[in-house]
Amino acid sequence: MTASEMKNAILHHLVYTLGKDAAHAKTYDWRMALSFAVRDQIVDRWFEATRRTYAEHRKRVYYLSLEFLIGRLLKDAVINMRLEEAVQDALDALKIDWHELLEDEPDAALGNGGLGRLAACFMESQATLGLPAMGYGIRYEHGLFRQSFEDGRQVEEPEDWLSQTHAWEFVRPEVAIDIGFGGHVQEIGSRANWYPSEMLIAMAHDTPVIGWKGRWGNTLRLWESRPMHGFDLARFNRGDYAAAAEPEALARTLSRVLYPDDHTEQGKELRLKQEFFHTAASIRDIIRRFESEYDDLKLLPKKAAIQINDTHPAIAGPELVRILHDERGMDFEEAVGIARNTISYTNHTLLPEALETWGEARMGRLLPRHMQLIDRIDDLHRRETGTGHVNAHQDGKVHMGTLGFIMAHKVNGVAALHTELQKTTVFKDLHELHPDRIVNQTNGVTPRRWLLSCNPRLASLITEGIGDGWVDHAEDLEKIEPLVADPAWLDRYAAAKKANKVDLSNWIAETMEIGVDPDAIFDIQVKRIHEYKRQHLNLLETIAHWQEIRDNPNAGWVPRVKIFGGKAFPNYIYAKDMVRLANDMARVMNSDPLTSRYLKVVFPPNYNVSLAERLIPAADLSEQISTAGKEASGTGNMKLTLNGALTIGTLDGANVEIRELVGAENFFLFGMTAEEVMARRAEAGHAARAIAEDHRLARALEAIRSGIFSPDEPGRYHSITENLSHHDYFMVCSDFTDYWRAQREVDTAFTDPKDWARKAALNTARAGWFSSDRTIRGYMKDIWHTDAAPQVADA
Ligand code: 26Y
Numbered sequence: 094m095t096a097s098e099m100k101n102a103i104l105h106h107l108v109y110t111l112g113k114d115a116a117h118a119k120t121y122d123w124r125m126a127l128s129f130a131v132r133d134q135i136v137d138r139w140f141e142a143t144r145r146t147y148a149e150h151r152k153r154v155y156y157l158s159l160e161f162l163i164g165r166l167l168k169d170a171v172i173n174m175r176l177e178e179a180v181q182d183a184l185d186a187l188k189i190d191w192h193e194l195l196e197d198e199p200d201a202a203l204g205n206g207g208l209g210r211l212a213a214c215f216m217e218s219q220a221t222l223g224l225p226a227m228g229y230g231i232r233y234e235h236g237l238f239r240q241s242f243e244d245g246r247q248v249e250e251p252e253d254w255l256s257q258t259h260a261w262e263f264v265r266p267e268v269a270i271d272i273g274f275g276g277h278v279q280e281i282g283s284r285a286n287w288y289p290s291e292m293l294i295a296m297a298h299d300t301p302v303i304g305w306k307g308r309w310g311n312t313l314r315l316w317e318s319r320p321m322h323g324f325d326l327a328r329f330n331r332g333d334y335a336a337a338a339e340p341e342a343l344a345r346t347l348s349r350v351l352y353p354d355d356h357t358e359q360g361k362e363l364r365l366k367q368e369f370f371h372t373a374a375s376i377r378d379i380i381r382r383f384e385s386e387y388d389d390l391k392l393l394p395k396k397a398a399i400q401i402n403d404t405h406p407a408i409a410g411p412e413l414v415r416i417l418h419d420e421r422g423m424d425f426e427e428a429v430g431i432a433r434n435t436i437s438y439t440n441h442t443l444l445p446e447a448l449e450t451w452g453e454a455r456m457g458r459l460l461p462r463h464m465q466l467i468d469r470i471d472d473l474h475r476r477e478t479g480t481g482h483v484n485a486h487q488d489g490k491v492h493m494g495t496l497g498f499i500m501a502h503k504v505n506g507v508a509a510l511h512t513e514l515q516k517t518t519v520f521k522d523l524h525e526l527h528p529d530r531i532v533n534q535t536n537g538v539t540p541r542r543w544l545l546s547c548n549p550r551l552a553s554l555i556t557e558g559i560g561d562g563w564v565d566h567a568e569d570l571e572k573i574e575p576l577v578a579d580p581a582w583l584d585r586y587a588a589a590k591k592a593n594k595v596d597l598s599n600w601i602a603e604t605m606e607i608g609v610d611p612d613a614i615f616d617i618q619v620k621r622i623h624e625y626k627r628q629h630l631n632l633l634e635t636i637a638h639w640q641e642i643r644d645n646p647n648a649g650w651v652p653r654v655k656i657f658g659g660k661a662f663p664n665y666i667y668a669k670d671m672v673r674l675a676n677d678m679a680r681v682m683n684s685d686p687l688t689s690r691y692l693k694v695v696f697p698p699n700y701n702v703s704l705a706e707r708l709i710p711a712a713d714l715s716e717q718i719s720t721a722g723k724e725a726s727g728t729g730n731m732k733l734t735l736n737g738a739l740t741i742g743t744l745d746g747a748n749v750e751i752r753e754l755v756g757a758e759n760f761f762l763f764g765m766t767a768e769e770v771m772a773r774r775a776e777a778g779h780a781a782r783a784i785a786e787d788h789r790l791a792r793a794l795e796a797i798r799s800g801i802f803s804p805d806e807p808g809r810y811h812s813i814t815e816n817l818s819h820h821d822y823f824m825v826c827s828d829f830t831d832y833w834r835a836q837r838e839v840d841t842a843f844t845d846p847k848d849w850a851r852k853a854a855l856n857t858a859r860a861g862w863f864s865s866d867r868t869i870r871g872y873m874k875d876i877w878h879t880d881a882a883p884q885v886a887d888a
Pocket of ligand 1: 209352441442507536728
């Protein structure tokens with residue numbers, strides 16, 4: 094597409110789709126017009142992919158996830174469709190600022206963190222690989238809350254991404270699926286009819302997901318809940334206006350909000366209803382599509398693979414059995430077999446508090462037939478395995494992890510260590526019964542968004558050196574290794590990083606009024622705020638470092654900017670205290686004339702996908718400091734590695750594999766191993782001992798206690814200091830000394846800029862394996878047993 098065609102297309106949409114005269118059009122109007130113009134380019138390719146999938150009777154992959162943390166889509170589409178030049182030139186001709194349009198797009202934040210972002214990366218990789226696949230999620234009206242700070246405290250406001258038209262979706266009112274809850278069951282022999290007492294409609298909204306060079310397009314289908322019977326006119330006419338609108342309001346609450354719930358299981362009925370709503374609509378849609386093509390349901394596992402993203406859609410097993418057995422009359426055992434061979438389950442956490450369970454009373458009330466089927470599934474599983482002790486329904490609850498496991502032919506962990514720990518902890522008994530079921534698929538991230546799009550300077554340097562083959566064969570990044578030996582090339586690598594840091598410094602100055610030195614180490618910890626991720630370990634080290642600088646301000650310190658980003662779950666007081674402590678520290682330290690040249694603390698609010706794209710390319714140091722054994726994988730760690738940040742980290746999650754690939758000499762390792770953590774935790778008084786043995790740690794804790802950071806309320810962080818001194822489940826104190834040592838190694842390494850650049854470049858060169866293309870290929874081979882379709886010609 095030429096620039097002038099693009100210009101005409103933009104103007105056409107401005108006038109005829111948006112009804113705006115160019116003379117009065119605002120940023121929003123231009124963005125929408127551009128988005129529609131770009132979307133037009135996608136649609137034919139998207140149709141073509143669907144046509145081929147039908148024509149060739151391809152197996153389809155269905156990715157069921159309660160979360161898709163998509164971020165912005167405009168740039169992604171423009172890059173994958175190779176339209177940058179045309180768009181840039183068209184906008185220049187129209188005198189419109191491209192970056193202003195990009196910044197105008199709201200983030201689609203339909204997820205909490207890693208799990209949701211992984212789903213989004215997977216969608217993009219599936220499209221890039223030409224794998225016929227479909228994502229199913231919920232179209233939350235309000236995505237993850239917007240975070241701001243008031244006096245350093247986190248304040249949550251609802252996220253309103255749909256207050257403007259969403260340019261990328263197609264509404265499908267004709268795809269409307271009935272969803273029931275409650276009611277009663279009438280058994281007829283082994284089968285049953287379920288008569289729900291409450292009905293809703295799930296209405297589809299489709300977003301095309303276009304792969305690299307537009308070679309393939311898949312669909313992300315998001316369900317919106319709608320009332321079965323809209324507005325009650327009779328009530329309205331009686332003047333009862335609120336009551337007239339009530340059924341509608343109630344029905345809509347189901348897709349109203351994303352649970353801002355990371356790792357704390359909330360026994361909320363609405364959440365269970367959301368899960369069933371999402372899963373039932375998706376399964377129904379899958380069966381409908383299957384039956385339009387085939388007439389033998391026994392073929393289902395050959396033609397469809399259903400991946401459930403954690404246990405949130407784990408009711409898929411019983412629901413599929415219900416349809417096959419109750420509705421289609423298949424024998425129960427056969428139905429379970431078919432469902433199991435179709436479904437597979439990804440587990441993302443070992444934290445006991447994040448493993449979902451639902452009380453049998455609630456489940457029995459909302460999903461009476463499913464409750465019966467779960468008992469029969471348990472019963473069948475006991476007969477199959479000859480054991481009685483592993484049941485999904487146990488101790489008055491339904492354990493969704495167990496249900497997911499029993500109803501899947503494969504269960505996967507998301508990093509090598511995590512998968513091994515699954516076998517010895519959460520799924521120990523089940524693993525012994527089914528030794529072939531657990532497999533590993535180490536997570537990945539899409540290099541299109543997480544290098545090509547977010548870091549254009551580094552991307553063009555790489556492409557100039559080795560061509561653009563790395564974009565869809567990220568392992569090719571290793572071809573830059575020979576270039577790393579060339580000092581002139583390394584200088585350019587360092588210059589790209591420096592320019593990214595200058596950009597970020599300018600943004601920090603403009604938005605937060607904090608001056609930071611672009612030559613300092615940009616030390617970044619971005620992720621959800623959680624004790625296991627140990628932002629407080631980083632904070633304690635920051636305090637100790639600040640104190641040493643104050644003791645001796647002229648000792649030639651290596652300047653650092655500590656950058657934090659992340660949201661705390663609204664009810665998680667401890668995490669919110671950590672956020673406030675970071676902000677209190679920033680206020681005190683950034684205005685300390687003795688230290689502020691050497692140490693700054695920056696916590697930009699509202700960390701989201703777009704902010705990640707701004708921060709990650711500018712990072713020198715990636716903080717991956719979770720308590721070993723707690724972080725299933727991490728994916729931010731991969732993005733930072735790809736962008737040439739060196740990791741300071743524990744042997745946890747995918748850090749283990751990152752270190753193996755980039756080389757131990759290019760990674761700052763510290764801390765206890767998962768085994769050592771378990772052993773140490775059993776030792777009484779481990780925290781007190783660690784504090785007694787490290788005067789820096791003791792002094793940092795004392796500083797918090799003294800109220801230096803909260804002079805108006807010295808006891809503000811009492812719960813943090815008390816918890817760390819006495820309980821310290823996450824081993825912050827016991828790992829502090831080694832963390833301190835590793836941080837000083839970072840300082841030393843950074844004083845040799847050439848060697849640092851070399852290490853950074855090697856991180857980029859060796860991070861290609863962490864492409865989600867590789868991950869998806871792994872799922873295709875080991876779990877989905879499917880291959881990619883021949884793709885449409887390059888855009
Ligand atoms: C509602 C509740 C039960 C719940 C909601 C969301 C529980 C968990 C979650 C989200 C979990 C999550 O994001 N897990 C992360 O998944 C990433 C992708 O696999 C991993 O990289 C990361 O280590 C893990 O914490």
